[in-house]
Structure formats: structure tokens, C-alpha cells
Amino acid sequence: MEQVQYRIEDRIAILTIENPPVNALSARVQESFQQALARAIDDSKIDAIVLTGSGNTFIAGADIKDLQRMANEGAVPSILPRILFDVESAPKPVVAAIHGNAFGGGLEVALAAHYRIATADARIGQPEVKLGIIPGAGGTQRLPRLAGLEAALEMCAFGEPVRAEDAQRFGIVDRVVEENLLGHAMEVARELSGVAPRRTRELAVNFGNPESNAALFAGYRERVPKTRKKLLAPLAAIDAIEAATQSRFEEGCRKEREIFHRMLVSSQAKALIHVFFAERAARKIPAASSAHGEIQAAAVVGAGTMGRGIAMCFADAGIPVRLKEAYPEALASAIKAIEASYESSVRKGRIADAEMRTRFSKIQPQLDYAGFEAADIIVEAAFENLEVKRVLFSELAGVAKPGAILATNTSYLNIDDIAQACPLAESVIGLHFFSPANVMRLLEVAPGKATSARVTAAALALAKRLGKIAIVAGNCPGFIGNRMLRVYRREAQLLLEEGASPQQVDRALEEWGMAMGPFAAQDLAGIDIAMSSRHVFSAMEPPELRQPRVMEMLYALGRFGQKTGAGWYAYDEKRNALPDPKVDALIETAASEAGATRRPISNEEIVERAVYALVNEGARILEDGCARRASDIDLVYINGYGFPAYRGGPMHYADEAALDTVHQRVLEFGWKPAPLLTHLAKSRSSFSAFDAKASTLRAAADDANADHA
Numbered sequence: 001m002e003q004v005q006y007r008i009e010d011r012i013a014i015l016t017i018e019n020p021p022v023n024a025l026s027a028r029v030q031e032s033f034q035q036a037l038a039r040a041i042d043d044s045k046i047d048a049i050v051l052t053g054s055g056n057t058f059i060a061g062a063d064i065k066d067l068q069r070m071a072n073e074g075a076v077p078s079i080l081p082r083i084l085f086d087v088e089s090a091p092k093p094v095v096a097a098i099h100g101n102a103f104g105g106g107l108e109v110a111l112a113a114h115y116r117i118a119t120a121d122a123r124i125g126q127p128e129v130k131l132g133i134i135p136g137a138g139g140t141q142r143l144p145r146l147a148g149l150e151a152a153l154e155m156c157a158f159g160e161p162v163r164a165e166d167a168q169r170f171g172i173v174d175r176v177v178e179e180n181l182l183g184h185a186m187e188v189a190r191e192l193s194g195v196a197p198r199r200t201r202e203l204a205v206n207f208g209n210p211e212s213n214a215a216l217f218a219g220y221r222e223r224v225p226k227t228r229k230k231l232l233a234p235l236a237a238i239d240a241i242e243a244a245t246q247s248r249f250e251e252g253c254r255k256e257r258e259i260f261h262r263m264l265v266s267s268q269a270k271a272l273i274h275v276f277f278a279e280r281a282a283r284k285i286p287a288a289s290s291a292h293g294e295i296q297a298a299a300v301v302g303a304g305t306m307g308r309g310i311a312m313c314f315a316d317a318g319i320p321v322r323l324k325e326a327y328p329e330a331l332a333s334a335i336k337a338i339e340a341s342y343e344s345s346v347r348k349g350r351i352a353d354a355e356m357r358t359r360f361s362k363i364q365p366q367l368d369y370a371g372f373e374a375a376d377i378i379v380e381a382a383f384e385n386l387e388v389k390r391v392l393f394s395e396l397a398g399v400a401k402p403g404a405i406l407a408t409n410t411s412y413l414n415i416d417d418i419a420q421a422c423p424l425a426e427s428v429i430g431l432h433f434f435s436p437a438n439v440m441r442l443l444e445v446a447p448g449k450a451t452s453a454r455v456t457a458a459a460l461a462l463a464k465r466l467g468k469i470a471i472v473a474g475n476c477p478g479f480i481g482n483r484m485l486r487v488y489r490r491e492a493q494l495l496l497e498e499g500a501s502p503q504q505v506d507r508a509l510e511e512w513g514m515a516m517g518p519f520a521a522q523d524l525a526g527i528d529i530a531m532s533s534r535h536v537f538s539a540m541e542p543p544e545l546r547q548p549r550v551m552e553m554l555y556a557l558g559r560f561g562q563k564t565g566a567g568w569y570a571y572d573e574k575r576n577a578l579p580d581p582k583v584d585a586l587i588e589t590a591a592s593e594a595g596a597t598r599r600p601i602s603n604e605e606i607v608e609r610a611v612y613a614l615v616n617e618g619a620r621i622l623e624d625g626c627a628r629r630a631s632d633i634d635l636v637y638i639n640g641y642g643f644p645a646y647r648g649g650p651m652h653y654a655d656e657a658a659l660d661t662v663h664q665r666v667l668e669f670g671w672k673p674a675p676l677l678t679h680l681a682k683s684r685s686s687f688s689a690f691d692a693k694a695s696t697l698r699a700a701a702d703d704a705n706a707d708h709a
């Protein structure tokens with residue numbers, strides 16, 4: 001099948017890109033496009049050309065699978081820039097008819113056309129920076145010519161799409177229509193035939209004077225890293241646009257291509273492309289296709305920090321939610337906090353006042369179970385205490401309607417233990433939200449032994465509606481994330497006893513890219529919280545495993561972290577973390593009690609030990625079946641624990657370092673390597689190869705199941 005359909009109507013050639021689901025410009029599409037274009041140009045019976053996409057979109061850009069291959073193999077040249085040069089050079093008018101998305105290479109196709117017409121709901125963008133690259137087919141050269149430097153910088157450096165209306169305002173789109181896109185495009189094509197084509201590359205550009213341009217670029221170079229910390233591509237995109245102001249078009253394109261190649265083979269691009277596919281893979285759960293009615297109403301038990309945030313998640317997704325608390329004062333303060341949070345979003349311009357009111361009105365505060373019988377999902381967000389939860393779930397079984405999802409927001413208790421007292425155990429599932437629940441994208445979905453596939457599927461569908469990245473986790477202590485956090489923190493604390501300081505460890509890991517160092521993060525979350533879950537985790541660990549002692553000492557002193565004004569750090573009245581000699585003294589004591597010799601520790605050792613501890617535990621989680629994919633583990637750590645996306649998550653990072661190297665280091669650190677890590681390292685394999693194999697096996701199993709059904 002040709003991937004670019006060629007059809008003639010009334011002396012106009014209509015070229016339709018057909019590569020479902022998003023019409024990505026794969027190598028085959030590009031070839032087919034090139035042929036169709038040549039045919040339309042050569043045919044004397046054709047007066048004009050219209051470019052359009054089939055299905056519900058124009059073109060979502062280059063094929064990211066091809067990019068991934070190129071990144072791994074070293075870049076190979078693409079013919080797209082050449083094709084677009086030919087599009088632009090065409091002696092007949094070329095009109096791009098845009099609906100759905102014109103992203104990346106898709107927008108670049110449109111920019112090379114002579115006229116752009118879009119539906120009102122179309123979205124237009126150069127999102128390449130999100131993949132760690134920059135536009136590679138003239139986007140950084142043509143966009144500023146059409147839209148001006150500022151709009152081009154904004155779009156290429158930040159990667160956020162704009163709506164058709166804004167694209168028109170910037171001069172990218174010539175016309176916006178409500179309906180009959182193709183009809184309008186053909187009308188324009190007819191009107192333009194015979195008129196000399198307006199080529200973007202030839203547009204008279206007025207980029208301003210060199211000084212004001214220099215100031216503009218300097219401003220962006222300063223602004224971009226504030227929200228795109230340590231990312232290389234946004235700065236590279238600025239460089240490429242700057243080249244447009246300094247060189248002729250062809251020379252600018254050459255520079256763009258050079259920067260594009262450099263970015264494509266960078267470790268950041270590999271990591272971010274991995275994350276792109278990891279997110280899509282995580283959504284693929286066969287059970288998710290089984291039918292379940294849509295969630296119409298929700299209820300939450302417990303209006304503490306988590307309960308409030310969860311209630312807001314539902315309200316934000318337009319789902320009415322009842323929020324139950326045991327005591328009137330606690331309920332009142334919860335409602336106040338929710339209101340304050342919404343008001344702050346309005347002040348920051350994130351939502352309109354009316355929208356805020358609508359959302360707020362969806363939350364019904366109450367002290368009893370009234371209306372719970374109508375809820376399609378009830379989320380328990382009470383204390384992290386098994387007895388409390390058991391009692392609650394037996395109560396919930398009495399009020400919930402049949403088929404409702406009964407979710408617990410536990411972060412480390414056993415789902416089966418919680419469900420044991422509940423006659424509706426098949427409806428009970430773990431939904432581990434991260435704090436603040438209305439902001440954090442991660443949701444761990446942990447089915448228990450008895451949980452039905454239908455309930456799991458419904459929970460995943462709900463997660464999608466709430467805008468969450470849902471990761472299915474096995475019912476093991478700490479699920480995926482907290483189980484890894486445990487070993488990571490343990491290693492960080494051992495480093496203290498061996499000679500590092502909390503501030504050195506935090507700084508080393510923050511410089512490496514973690515959003516927050518482990519000690520600063522624990523001071524925020526609370527040392528008391530970590531202590532309360534310790535028994536659950538230590539029960540899983542071999543008794544001979546050396547346990548660091550300082551955290552326990554801090555706990556005994558009532559130093560729980562920021563909330564008590566002191567923890568791993570001392571805090572001043574502005575909550576600035578200050579190194580504390582008292583903590584240093586505790587570390588010395590713990591070290592001498594443990595018989596550890598303190599020595600200077602390098603930042604590299606800190607990073608290696610912290611990150612490889614995550615990798616080794618990740619491998620165990622994978623072999624236990626508590627995670628379905630290594631890439632799921634990456635998503636958990638990126639979205640829930642501040643691991644830098646541009647390093648791809650711990651498992652991808654280990655793949656890039658080569659597993660035999662990681663394995664070797666694990667042995668040198670004196671740890672027991674996870675058998676899966678040993679196996680993959682010995683066979684010179686990788687976690688990504690493991691994922692690919694598992695996914696093939698799963699697909700085969702699904703097919704077999706479907707044949708049986």
C-alpha cells in the first residue's frame with residue numbers, strides 16, 4: 001500500500017499521508033511522498049497541490065522509531081530536508097491542509113508549503129526538544145521567517161504546541177476554518193494557481209538589529225534553564241535559530257542539520273526517546289480492554305494531605321467526589337487547604353476563577369458515609385495502619401455498591417492483608433498516589449491476589465482519565481518505588497558512616513540530576529514516616545545486612561525533619577537547610593559503633609552507589625514479577641522520585657553504562673547482585689532487550705488467549 005495517496009480532483013493533486021495512527025514520516029512515507037510530489041509537479045494537467053493527512057491528524061512528525069534507530073547506530077542522513085526543499089521549490093502552489101496535529105517534521109512539511117490552512121482545533125508545534133533533539137528539516141530556519149524570532153524561540157526551545165488561532169496570529173497559519181478543511185484548501189489552491197508561489201525561505205525577514213537580537217537570544221539562554229534544567233536540546237534549538245539570523249537559508253539549514261545530528265546521538269536524546277516509548281508501553285495492558293462502566297462518582301475516606309489531593313484529582317477531572325473525615329475540625333481544615341490550593345492556582349494563572357469554583361464545588365465534605373452507595377470508586381486514604389484499614393474496608397463493604405472499586409492508598413502495607421477482612425476482596429486494589437496527589441503524575445496500581453481483572457482494568461482506565469501515568473506493581477512491600485527508595489536511602493546513609501556528609505551526598509546527586517538529594521527529601525517527607533515503615537522492609541532483608549544507624553538516632557532525638565525544625569539538617573526560620581555539627585557528631589558515633597573507617601568519598605562513588613543500588617533492586621523487582629517492564633521501573637523513578645528524565649530512569653541508565661560494567665561495580669561494592677542482573681550482564685544483554693522479549697512473549701500469550709476465547 002502506498003503511504004501517500006495520490007488523487008486528482010479538478011486539476012488539483014491531493015496528496016494524503018496515510019500512516020496510522022499519527023501519520024509519522026517513516027522512511028517509507030518519505031519515499032512515497034517524494035514520488036507523489038514529483039508526479040504532481042511533472043504532470044501538466046495538475047495546476048496545484050494540496051497536502052493533507054488521513055484519519056484524525058495531519059502529521060505528528062518524523063517516525064520516532066527511526067530516530068531511535070539512528071541515535072543508536074549513529075545518525076544516518078534523512079531525505080526529508082531535500083523533499084521539503086522540493087516542496088518549496090515547486091512551480092505550482094502547494095497548500096497544507098492541517099487538522100489534528102502538525103508536530104515536528106509535520107509542521108516542517110507545512111512550513112515548506114506555500115500556504116497553510118488549519119481547522120480551529122488543530123495543534124501546531126515543534127516538540128523535538130522534548131525528545132532531546134531539535135527540528136531537523138528546516139523548522140528552525142523557516143519558522144522564524146514566518147512567525148518572527150520570538151514565537152520561533154518560544155516554540156522550538158520549550159516545545160509546547162500552540163492552537164490554530166495563535167498560529168494564525170503568529171503568521172504561521174494563513175487561514176483557520178471551522179469545517180470542510182479540504183474544500184477550503186482546494187479553493188485556495190485554485191485561487192493561487194498561476195500566482196508565483198510564496199516560498200518561506202525567500203520571505204523578506206526582518207530579524208531586528210544585531211544588538212536587539214543578541215539581547216533576545218541571551219534572554220532565552222538565561223530563561224530556558226530555569227524550567228528545563230540541564231537539558232541540552234533547548235539551548236541547541238536557540239543556537240539553530242540564531243544561525244537563521246546570521247546566515248543565508250541554505251547555510252542556516254546546514255547548521256541546523258549539524259546541531260540536529262549532534263543532539264540525536266546524545267545520551268539525553270536516547271534517554272528521552274526511551275521515556276517517550278516507555279510511557280506508551282506502560283499504557284498497554286491487555287486487561288484494560290475488558291469492559292467496565294465509566295466512573296461517574298467517587299468518594300474518599302480520610303481528608304489528610306493525601307485524601308485532599310486525591311479528592312482534587314477527581315474534581316479536576318470533572319468527577320464529583322465525597323470527602324469523608326472523622327472529625328469536624330479536621331474536615332474544616334481540609335476544606336480550607338483545598339480552597340487555598342485552588343486559589344493559589346488561580347493567582348498563578350493556571351486556571352480561571354470560574355473553573356476553580358466548578359472544581360471546588362465538585363468536592364462534597366462530610367462526616368458520614370452518606371452517598372457512598374452511589375460511588376463507583378472509594379479511595380481509602382486513612383492512617384498507614386493495618387488495623388485501621390481493615391476496619392475501614394469491612395465498613396466499606398457494607399456501604400459500597402456492588403462492583404465499585406475499593407482502593408487503598410497504602411504505600412507499603414500488603415493489599416491482601418487489608419482485603420482479608422473485606423467480603424468484597426475482588427474489588428480491593430492498591431492505588432498509590434504520590435504527594436501532592438493532584439500534581440504528581442505517577443500512580444502505582446497494585447492488584448492483590450483476589451483483585452479481579454475487571455477492577456484492575458477499571459483502575460487503569462480511571463488513571464488515564466485523571467491524567468496519570470499508571471504503572472502496575474506487584475503487591476510487594478513498598479511496591480516498586482518505595483521498595484527502591486529504601487535501598488537508595490540505605491546506601492546514602494551508609495555513605496555517611498563511611499565518610500561523606502549529608503550535604504555532600506545531596507549535592508553530588510543533585511548535580512548529577514536528581515531533583516532533590518535523599519537527605520533533603522527525607523527531611524521534607526518526615527523521618528518519622530520512614531521509621532514507621534521500617535519493620536515492614538527490614539522483615540524482607542537478611543538479618544546479617546548491615547543497617548545504618550543515624551536515622552534512628554535522629555528519630556530518638558525528635559528530629560523528624562522540616563516539620564520539627566531539624567532532621568538531617570538544621571533549619572532556619574526561612575526553612576533553609578543548614579549543615580548541623582550535631583548530625584556530624586551522630587554520624588561519627590554511628591560510624592565508630594559500626595567499626596567503619598571514615599575516608600574521603602568522591603562524588604562519583606556517591607552517584608554510582610546510589611544509582612546502582614536502584615538498578616540492583618530494580619532487577620530484583622523485575623525478576624519477582626513486581627514490575628512488568630524495566631521501562632515501567634524507569635517511569636516510576638522519574639515521575640515519583642525526581643530521577644532526571646534526561647537520564648532515562650535507572651534501568652535505562654544502567655543499559656547505557658553496559659550491564660557488565662554495572663555488575664562488576666556491584667560486586668566491587670560487596671553487594672549481592674540480583675540474579676537477573678548477573679544473567680543479563682553475562683549474556684551481554686540489556687534491560688531493554690529483556691523488555692522486548694517479555695513483550696513478544698506477552699503478545700503471543702494474548703494471541704493464544706484470544707484464540708481460546
Ligand code: T1G
Pocket residue numbers: 021022024060061062063064065080101103104105106108127128131133134135136137139277280281
Ligand atoms: N513516531 C512514531 N510513533 C509515534 C509518533 C511518532 N512521531 N507519535 C506517536 N506515535 C505512536 C505512539 O508510540 C503510539 O504507538 C501511537 O502513535 C499513538 O500515540 C524531522 C526530528 C501525536 C499528540 O514528538 O506527541 O519530527 O503505543 O499514544 O495520546 O524535525 O503521540 O499505539 O504503538 O501518544 O493520541 C516530533 C510525538 C518528532 C510527536 C498523539 N513529534 N507524539 O497522542 O496517542 S521528531 C513528536 C505525540 C521530528 C523533525 C523531527 C503524541 C500525539 P502505540 P499516543 P495520543
